[in-house]
Amino acid sequence: MSPALLDHLYVPDNTSPADALARTTHLAIGAHQDDLEIFAYHGIETCYDRADMWFGGVTVTDGGGSARTGEYSDYSDEQMKAVRVEEQNEAARLGRYAFQAQLGVPSRVIKDPAAHGPVVAQLTELLRATRPDALYLHNPADKHATHIGVLLACVSALRELAPDDRPRTIVGCEVWRDLDWxxxxxxxxxxxxxxxxxxxxxxxxxxxxxxxxxxxxAATLGRRRANATYFNSHAIDAAAAVTFAMDLSALATDDSLTLTDLVTPHLDAFRADVLRKLAAF
Structure with a gap:
């Protein structure tokens, strides 16, 4: 692990960084502090208090552009960065993560694909060190530009890996736009x-x-509970709460596939389904 990346790594239980990364089975890479806890909670809960499965988190941006009101309204960008880093590390302690990495990249950089080189290199290094079974990412229909920028960097990093080193399961999850459609x-x-x-x-x-x-x-827990109830109109709820995800695994098996290629059939199917039902009347 490069010294620069070690500086961004936090291990809640003081396991050595190499061992903390190697034990990771479920990895999530998100844009902002709190994204992981919203979109990758399934991985956190799955691994919680398990000796054979561990959740690892990667937060790409620095938190400096966060909205701030109330007691935080006068905080500078540097102060907000410090607050958000500590909040994310506290989540890692609470959720008993294998590790938490915070790369500290400004949002303006991640919105510019031409500037992705350094972050792609760091993400590639983390993916090689963890080799997770499951990878949770933002979904390509998310409406937040920074989320899409991070997703693009993740795809580039995945494609730096040998095919056998890529995760078997890759999903894109809900944050700023749900996947009910x-x-x-x-x-x-x-x-x-x-x-x-x-x-x-x-x-x-x-x-x-x-x-x-x-x-x-309330918003996040409400969405999960609504997903569980509204998923199937003709069956009782199969779970108390559900997060929806989109299968992105094909991105790791077909390097020619773009995010546009992947999402367009879903958009077309949604449009066709709506028009078909309307045409029946």
Missing amino acids: LPDGAKIPLPVGRLPELERDLIAVFRSQVAGGKDYV
Whole structure:
């Protein structure tokens, strides 16, 4: 592991960095502090208190551009960066992550694909060191430009790996746009809700984001519970809560596939389904 990357690594249980990375089975790479706890909670809950499975988190941006109100309204960008880094590390402690990496990249850099070289190199190094079975990413229909920028960097990093070193399962998950619109056959339902206190506390720990009037706790938990109930109109709920994901595994098996190639059939299927039902009347 390069010294520069070690500087960005936090291991809650003080395991050596090399061992912490090597034990990781479920890895999530997100744009902002709190993204992982929103979109990759399935991996956190799956691995929680397991000796044979470990969740690792990577947060790409530095948090300096965060919205701020109330007690944080006068904070400078540098102060907000420090607050958000500590909040993310607290989430890692609370969720008992294998490790948490915070790369500290400005959002303006990640929005520029021409500037992705250094972050792609770091992501490639982390993927090689962890070799996770499951990888959680942003989905290509997310409406946040920084999320899409991070996803693009992740795809580039995956393609730096030998095919046998790539994760077997890669999913794109919900944050700034849900995936309810995906045809049911294309949805990957990720059941959660087994540990409701952990689920709530992992979002509430980001006080700088929640305290100013954005109730991410209620919104995130409400979305998951709505997904579970509205997923199937003719069956009882199969889980207390569900996060929807899009299958991105083909990106690791076909290097010619673009994100546009992957998402367009889903958009076409959604459009066709709506028009078909309307035409029936």
